[in-house]
Amino acid sequence: MKLGFGLYKQMLDDEHFAFARQAGATHIVAHLTDYFNKGEDENRTDQPVGDQEMGWGIAKKEEVWPYETLISLKKRLAKHGLKLEALENINPVFWHDILLDGPKRDEQVENVKQLVRNMGKAGIPILGYYFSLAGVAGRIRGRFARGGAVAVGMEGKSEVIDTPIPRGMVWNMIYDSSQIQPGDIIEPISRQELIRRHRDFLNEILPVAEESGVQLAMHPDDPPLKEIRKQPRLGYQPDHFKEIIKTSESPNHVMELCLGTIAEMASGDIYETVEHFAKRDEIGYIHFRNVRNRVPYYKETFVDEGDIDMARIVQILRKHDYRGMIIPDHAPQMSCEAPWHAGMAFSMGYIKALLQYF
């Protein structure tokens, strides 16, 4: 197994690369979408939470990440002894009308194909994506982890969860602020319609992924409620994702298996789910984090204190000879001058020890 580390856009610098390597990472997941593009967000070092009606921020208008950008990032990482294993998430500016089935859909399918080709050419093996209208919305932040460490979670349904998505926004980011008008919302669709949009997207992108040697790794719905912001989720039980991966029938379509999100689901068994995907070789990479309780009351915890027995997960992965990457995803913030660094270093140390002894 490969120990990896995820870095947000604003962390893609030498200092963070050195930190990741020092914490034991050999592989990197890079987020090239700036989730914090609001100018004044003081929480830029923590994960984006999704407790605001207007979402994470304004999606930056930019051209589809070109080959040159990708290869230069790869080379900068290589200087630190790190391999760029995956990009996580697609800027909503590139694909909002694929999610919304809007007028630019076909043009935007070409954007995603181009991104996949650029990744293939640069030798980046995995694109993590999350097919969702509401995106990561409706969580709150609080002193939920051991010793009062700040983490995210849910305390029942917050107001945002039932507030419809305004037009101009999707995936919890604003892609066109000129469209945002009071009362103008995205019409609710059915889960079947969302499944259709996703299937059509895969039918067009997967052949290109296969040709390019890139795997598309699907993130489960986060948080896994049946409906958020009046829109359905692709899935809210492990079985939904098993079904989607099975019907896509391509070795290039796999899971970005987030243990926390799966364990938060109102039903389903995390160990059986990991076993299912590991046995079939359907895991792109793993978000190795822990939670307590299930939606709508779950809380993120330190990696060693939640409901999931992480050693058991590693044993299941070993049993099926899983060779892919695991990353901490995110961790509670620890009380000190570098709360994010301390939380992530704690997770990395714990995971490294598990990998050493199991």
Ligand SMILES: O=C(O)[C@@H](O)[C@@H](O)[C@H](O)[C@H](O)CO
């Ligand atoms: O902060 C983060 O990294 C999370 O929000 C992600 O795990 C997120 O759930 C996925 O990237 C899916 O978008």
